[in-house]
Ligand code: ADP
């Protein structure tokens with residue numbers, strides 16, 4: 001079973017235990033994950049690397065409860081989710097998990113601040129509370145002066161910082177990022193990464209970040225790689 005904290009005394013933000021997943025293709029079934037296990041502690045930032053097609057996005061989708069594994073367990077904050085009801089998984093996804101993608105997916109008709117407050121509104125918060133929380137978060141990513149701008153009026157790096165703030169709206173305990181700086185030039189990527197790093201250490205959430213950027217991977221707490229469907233810890 002996933003580490004429930006009984007050994008280390010700390011409940012992992014994310015525990016994947018022997019997760020397997022295959023997809024059907026023209027030639028039959030294609031095994032993507034084959035007994036992948038990893039545990040991420042609160043406040044820990046872990047890089048997920050591996051060649052294109054290795055299964056990084058598949059793994060993040062399973063960790064983020066957007067997809068179910070064929071077998072194995074997924075624990076969010078120690079809560080076993082692989083066989084939980086859809087309703088419970090949706091609740092956990094909304095309240096315990098934040099996502100950042102390669103493309104920001106901000107809604108163009110809303111301002112930066114409104115975009116950040118949307119997850120709280122969807123979660124049932126009042127507009128007032130959601131906007132207050134949004135103001136706190138937009139300050140955390142250093143963009144208070146851009147609050148009323150629409151996404152098209154922001155640079156790529158600013159859009160991604162707003163997406164980071166949005167991912168934190170419901171104070172998740174787990175942050176999942178799928179090549180969050182993959183679409184940015186190196187300098188902007190570095191700045192966006194620093195923002196992510198700061199929020200992870202300030203909020204004590206656990207983060208799993210798929211990246212092709214080796215400098216970025218090396219500056220995280222730990223690097224794991226996907227190889228033949230399994231997760232190998234490659235940190236020296
Ligand atoms: P990565 O993010 O490391 O590039 P992915 O997780 O996106 O890898 O994909 C791993 C493999 O799984 C790829 O060969 C991809 O085509 C396949 N795959 C991913 N999702 C599906 C799906 N829903 N149906 C069929 N094949 C899929």
Ligand code: MG
Pocket residue numbers: 056057058178
């Ligand atoms: Mg991918």
